[in-house]
Amino acid sequence: xxxxxxxxxxxxxxxFYEMNTKTKKLVIASLMAGxxxxxxxxxxxxxxxxxxxxLGDCIVLVSGWMLLPSYGxxxxxxxxALADILSGYVIYAPATFLIKGAMSLIAFCLYxxxxxxxxxxxxxxxxxxxxxxxMILGYYIFEGFxxxxxxxxxxxxxxxxxxxxxxxxxxxxxxIFKKSKISLE
Numbered sequence: 001x002x003x004x005x006x007x008x009x010x011x012x013x014x015x016f017y018e019m020n021t022k023t024k025k026l027v028i029a030s031l032m033a034g035x036x037x038x039x040x041x042x043x044x045x046x047x048x049x050x051x052x053x054x055l056g057d058c059i060v061l062v063s064g065w066m067l068l069p070s071y072g073x074x075x076x077x078x079x080x081a082l083a084d085i086l087s088g089y090v091i092y093a094p095a096t097f098l099i100k101g102a103m104s105l106i107a108f109c110l111y112x113x114x115x116x117x118x119x120x121x122x123x124x125x126x127x128x129x130x131x132x133x134x135m136i137l138g139y140y141i142f143e144g145f146x147x148x149x150x151x152x153x154x155x156x157x158x159x160x161x162x163x164x165x166x167x168x169x170x171x172x173x174x175x176i177f178k179k180s181k182i183s184l185e
Contacts, residue, residue: 029071032063036079047158057166060100061128062173064107072108077101099138103131124171132163
């Protein structure tokens with residue numbers, strides 16, 4: 001009911017539905033951070049070295065492909081780090097912030113670079129694969145310093161599986177968004 005009242009009376013107020021572009025981008029990035037957090041927390045499968053496999057990567061990639069680089073970096077990094085903090089993996093949060101932010105940034109840059117040469121789908125796949133490799137290497141290095149590099153190798157397959165599912169679901173989501181003409185930029 002309140003929505004209908006705002007709609008009918010809001011039409012008469014000039015600029016009621018207009019929002020500053022910077023504010024809109026900030027709100028969308030914040031929303032994406034929340035979605036990254038929820039997607040990361042909703043399904044958690046423990047991995048061998050105290051980490052966990054999750055679905056957050058698909059939204060990290062979507063953030064990279066759809067948001068401007070700084071907004072995508074922050075949405076992905078903050079959302080993923082927040083999921084670590086809320087899930088009891090606080091020690092992972094700083095590394096997660098950097099790794100997931102870098103994934104989003106790489107997805108954006110490679111997609112934009114390759115899109116004109118290769119087209120949309122190959123660019124999504126290649127940028128997603130490189131982003132996921134970044135995630136696997138990032139956690140391997142981080143856990144290598146924490147637990148040793150040989151034990152840290154135990155998480156590579158789990159992170160690889162997470163990356164594959166993240167890439168597949170991310171590509172499907174971005175194709176649905178583009179088909180529906182949903183744009184976050």
